[in-house]
Amino acid sequence: MSTVRGFSALALLAALLLTGCGSAGNYDLPAEPKPGGGDTGTVKDCATLFSTRVQPRLDYCRTCHVPGGLGDVPDGRLFQLGGDRAQDAARLKASWEALGGAASTPSRILRMASGTDTRSHSGGAPWPTGSAAYVEMAALLQGYVDPAACQLGGGGGSVEEQPLLGSARGGHYWDDFCEGKSDETPLPGDPRARVIPGFNAGKAVLMNAWWASCQADDQPANCGEQRARVARGFPIVASDGEIGAGSMFSGDHASSSFSFSAERYNTLWDQVMGLPARPDNFDQLMAERWGMPLSATRNPYPLPGEDPNASDGGSGQLPVGLTQLREADGRWTGQLNATCSICHGGQVGSVADGPGLGPLYGTNSQSDITVMFTDLGRIAPQQAALSVISQNKVRGTGNITNFQLFGTLTLFDDSADNLLGLLRYLSVQTQPSTGTEDPPVWWNVGHRPAKFFDGGQVMSSKRIELSFHFPDAVTPNNQAGRDWILEHQQDSDAWISSLKAPVWPAAKLGAIDTALAEQGAILFHAKDLWGSGLNNPVPRPEGGNGSCASCHGAYSPRYVHDPAFLEDPVMEGIAAYITPIEIIGTDPRRLDGNSQLVADYARYNWFAYADGPFADNGAPLCGDWNDSALRGSRKLGYLAPPLYGVWATAPYFHNGAVPTVWQVLKPEDRPAIWRRLSTPARADQEGQVVMGYDASLERGYDATHLGWNHETLSCGTAGTVPYLDCNPNDGGQSVQDVLGLIWGNGGLAWNLLNLPILSNAQIEDRKVYNTAMYSQSKAGHEFTAVLTDAERRALIEYLKTL
Known part of the structure; x- marks a missing residue:
């Protein structure tokens, strides 16, 4: 008992030191609070510490650590909550005891939530070491041994967390800003213009696609001018x-x-x-x-x-x-x-x-x-x-x-x-x-x-x-x-930028499972795909937290307002990371085609601002940013796009090679040759007319996997043209391979080498997507292979909310 009390005294002394020379007021936290931070309310007992500071943060844990949640796995069941918040105090203490109690210090609850455990935590690190969330939980857990440890000072009330779900649905910040405001209201700066070298450095969301202003009249003076431009x-x-x-x-x-x-x-x-x-x-x-x-x-x-x-x-x-x-x-x-x-x-x-x-x-x-x-x-x-x-x-x-x-x-x-x-x-x-x-x-x-x-x-x-x-x-x-x-x-750019993504049609495709979507929000923003034990074979990006948000941007209000993710909440949804090709791994032909020789040519092109503005080295700032004179040490790759309305943007990848989000997240399920469903022709016109892809939600859309319903074809099926669109199994060269050599060495050859379209059958064959063809590879985004199917379902449910 004396050993425990001695340890308790040391823990309490450490907690007091964190407040700054023992004063009751201030934790020594960074100027920008870490995730889970916030002002510490004055508390004198464990019950108050739990109800005002700890329990509000447990709602984050509750998202996954409940029966049926993503945390409901053998290891995760050692820390379980439930739907009844009245049981939280008892369940937390039981979990602490199951994980070693006073004999395990710091508790694994703290190690997992702070990202310091040897095992990867799918929920990321919501309570970094030294944050208010960490200190307060540590004090409460120590209070199970010595209630005096719960006596913490500070200024502030109960913790209030931002919601996990919410979306701007794309568009432009100015149009949202002007909603309900008078025409005379001055406009703030364009948030995208803040994306310059050094911006958001060291945070969870990566940025390396820098902004440059190309003309002096980019920003309207007020909301009235913005509305006029859009109109x-x-x-x-x-x-x-x-x-x-x-x-x-x-x-x-x-x-x-x-x-x-x-x-x-x-x-x-x-x-x-x-x-x-x-x-x-x-x-x-x-x-x-x-x-x-x-x-x-x-x-x-x-x-x-x-x-x-x-x-x-x-x-x-x-x-x-x-x-x-x-x-x-x-x-x-x-x-x-x-x-x-x-x-x-x-x-x-x-x-x-x-x-x-x-x-x-x-x-x-x-x-x-x-x-x-x-x-x-x-x-x-x-x-x-x-x-x-x-x-x-x-x-x-x-x-x-x-x-x-x-x-x-x-x-x-x-x-x-x-x-x-x-x-x-x-x-x-x-x-x-x-x-x-x-x-x-x-x-x-x-x-x-x-x-x-x-x-x-x-x-x-x-x-x-x-x-x-x-x-x-x-x-x-x-x-x-x-x-x-x-x-x-x-005017044209203002209208294009004002467009909003469609809302998930719950009445037609089914209501969103909010609980599952919240789990997906956590995974999207916090799960490190290169975390310990996942053994991800794809090279890790240099920076960020290894999550989907690291490349695609932050959307959830919880993370948008978290300074560990973004320097400013107005940066919601801004995706500014060009992922190196060795990481993203999608078909490289777009990069091959936009070569340095093409970039050299672009320096003389009016559409590439050959008339300026110019960088210090003389390259047009608004020209081809694959030009080594502009991109510097940034590696070539593909821009991870913003994901507003992603459910409505199938097929996926820059070449449209993958029909559904599920297949993006699970590479092994991608079809090699496939074809979207076509709208049925009217009975009296069947066989006489060409019908387009079926864009209906009833028949054409796959609400489970997020994408278009399609049929998987085999090499040799009518329309796939064996030995032209399919590579032979014996490893020999096909006509497709020979054409690939031509297309790979002649830009306009792709546009010129085509048979004339003379029949409806030829048009029907153009609906077949063959991933063996030049520029149509289904490879890439392989780092999501480490996800479980349960995690994929949660991510898909979350993406419906964007």
């Missing part, structure tokens, strides 16, 4: 028949050399579909054929015999990839043109399924732009060139995000010497093609400091966002076209 940007980018709608290489002009008449569009049922008569569902069939849903807003065109100005644009409804041009006074022209939505328009469910669902701006994964331009080329030869330059091999993907293609738009305008500009352009065509890519969603733009999958440009590089609407592309000395982009770039 003006909508027609320019959404382009659904509004006055001022943007269209392909035509700005917002009422005429275009690329436009074609609605009269010609009305012949596609004959010229392309080969049907005996114009079907009554012609509009829907064109949307299905191209994988571009009919616009959610009115996007009209005149039917045969209609005057568009006598019928408010016409009785027809266009898919999101087309718009009817209009005069400045609103008069309709009857001329149609393509828009940004051919690549950035998609669909998840229907409008009736819930807020933000149905046809969507800024997401895709289902259009076939090659089929669209091939079809249009038959009725409008001026559209045929795009069936070459914007090729994709698989429906729902594209090859549109490389300077090899951007350079085409300014082919004779990259230098005063047009011949020199042409030679530079030809030189980069010797570099690998970037291959198959699935465009990133726009509702996360406002939380990214960098754009493109590889962080290839800073987000403030806004010119490229209007590149498809660039007036008079490939025209020498095209100052008028450049001026149009400079005039509209702030």
Whole structure:
């Protein structure tokens, strides 16, 4: 007994020393409290210490350490709580005793929660050594031996913890800030602009994708100006028949050399579909054929015999990839043109399924732009060139995000010497093609400091966002076209950045299991995937806490307000870590294609800000950030994207190689060859028409695994083209391997080496995703193989809340 009392006295003395020379007031904590920190309330007995300081923090433990929770495993059952908080005091003491009681000091309860135990704790380190949470729990546990140990001083009341669940749902901080405020309210700075070298250093969330400002007028003065920018940007980018709608290489002009008449569009049922008569569902069939849903807003065109100005644009409804041009006074022209939505328009469910669902701006994964331009080329030869330059091999993907293609738009305008500009352009065509890519969603733009999958440009590089609407592309000395982009770039970017992710449609896909989602929130932010005993074979990132949040950013209010994760809560959801390729391990062709030679070429490109601003070494700050002159020692890799609305963004990886989140988290379950389900054709049209992917929630969506329902195919199945799309089992070279060598050494070869699309069967084959093809590997993100299936289910439930 004397030994225990002596130890108790020493523990009490240590606790008093932590208060600063024995004064009753202040723990010697860091200036920025560690996780689990907070002011220590004045307590004189163990019961008060428990109720005001310890029990509120036990709710974090209760999330997993309950029957059926993630902590309900043989080892974890030594520390168990329950749903009845009245039993917490007794259960905590019983757990302390089960873990060794006074004979184990510090208790394993403290070692696990502080991250100092030899075993990995899936809940991370919520009570770091020296934090108020640690000191107070240590005092309580010692109080089981000597109640005097519970006498702690300080100023403050009971602990109040932030909730585990909550989401901004993407968009931009300014739009959220201005909600309910007057137009005159001044705007704060853009949180992304704080992501510069040294920011957030040493914290759980990693950042290495630095911000740079590319033009002086990036920030509006107040909420009124911000709202005006968003309103003006909508027609320019959404382009659904509004006055001022943007269209392909035509700005917002009422005429275009690329436009074609609605009269010609009305012949596609004959010229392309080969049907005996114009079907009554012609509009829907064109949307299905191209994988571009009919616009959610009115996007009209005149039917045969209609005057568009006598019928408010016409009785027809266009898919999101087309718009009817209009005069400045609103008069309709009857001329149609393509828009940004051919690549950035998609669909998840229907409008009736819930807020933000149905046809969507800024997401895709289902259009076939090659089929669209091939079809249009038959009725409008001026559209045929795009069936070459914007090729994709698989429906729902594209090859549109490389300077090899951007350079085409300014082919004779990259230098005063047009011949020199042409030679530079030809030189980069010797570099690998970037291959198959699935465009990133726009509702996360406002939380990214960098754009493109590889962080290839800073987000403030806004010119490229209007590149498809660039007036008079490939025209020498095209100052008028450049001026149009400079005039509209702030408005278009403001609208794109304002978009929000759709909310999980609980009424259609089932209510979220809140208890399981909270466990997932803890795992997402706190589980170290390289923790002790996990033996993760993938190299560990240099920094961060090894969790999902370490790369993808923090979302849970509990962690967003934790200074161990973020320097400021306004940084919620900002993902600014370009994960080195040796860690992320996904298909490298995007990186191969954006080579140093391409970066050298970009220094002379107007879309890459060849006119400045410049770094100290002369490289354009807003150019290609894979340029060694800009990225410095940062390794090449892929930007871990923000995960708002991730449930609605399948398939996954930058090349769209993985159909569901479950398969992202469990690599061994990924199919090698697969195909999404298609919408069933109407009975009287079956076998005569091409239908698009089924985007319905009832039949097309997999709510359990988060992604699209799909069928797994075998090599040799119709559409997979044996020995072309499949590698032979004997280890010999296939035609696919030979083509890979060509595509790997010639950028535009990917766009040019294609058989003409002449039949519906060929279009159907383009729905097959074969991961053996060039640029379509399903490899990568292998570090999540260390998760258990129970942990994967919890993470998936949490991701539904974002």
